[in-house]
Amino acid sequence: KQWYQRRVRGKYVKRKVHRFLVDPRSSTMATIWHVVDILIICISITLLVLETDPHIGNAFTDSNHPAYYYLFYVNVCVIAFFSTDLCVRFITWPGYIAFWRNMFNILDILSILPFYVSLVTDLVNGDDVEEAHDQHRSYVVLRVCRIFRVIRVFKFIRHSQDLILIIKVVGHAKKELGLLVLLLFIFSVSFGSLMYYIEHATNPQFNSIMQGCWWAIVTITTIGYGDVVPQTWLGKIVGSFVLTLGIVFLALPMTIIVGKFSNVYEKEKDRE
DSSP states (O other): HHHHHHHHHHHHHHHHHHHHHHHHTHHHHHHHHHHHHHHHHHHHHHHHHHHHHHTHHHHHHTTTTHHHHHHHHHHHHHHHHHHHHHHHHHHHHHHHHHHHHHHHHHHHHHHHHHHHHHHHHHHHHHOOOHHHHHHHHHHHHHHHHHHHHHHGGGGGGGHHHHHHHHHHHHHHHHHHHHHHHHHHHHHHHHHHHHHHHHHTTTTTOOSSSSHHHHHHHHHTTOOOOSSSSOOSHHHHHHHHHHHHHHHHHHHHHHHHHHHHHHHHHHHHHOOO
């Protein structure tokens, strides 16, 4: 009987902790926790941005810099906070399989994984790396890890119900969005190939069909960078037609997508 009571009490505590972590409206302390989480995310993103600054970037990589260890300890505290939050979420999540199916949990893992991979890489290689192959391999690993650190930006989505709602609405409109992407692909390949065969003999900017497809995408979406432009009269006529087609191409499907988006958004909002 006591074992059963402890089990029931444990499940109750897990539900309370889980709600505390995922619902900022559950209590005042939960609101404070989520505010602190947002501040930690802001600090992490600030460090990520400052690390690429050419004036102060050495402070993150040069151990002889006066601010190196301060910034390193701040980063360690940030990762410790994220790791603790993730571990508690994993323990209190209602079902371990459901935990791995949640997109935000995967994003949290990918956001802190680069720190541990970089740490293990430094420990394995040591201070002096003798072989050039190992240096190149470590450099590639660190570059990939730094790319994954950008995922920390998406941690903001967890704290915004409206953003989560928008993601759900986009999921309901995936057929219309897929049709839009398919039409863009067909038109860009068709007109990109056509423009290549028209222009490549006299215009070095169209040196491949891929370059023509790039021009077609930029033109159809009405962005018009101007880095690749037709020079022949026939190419300009085709370009004018593609530009006009792009306006129609964007107008017709987008009205359907926006209409469905509004309907689904209102339904999800009422359900919330």
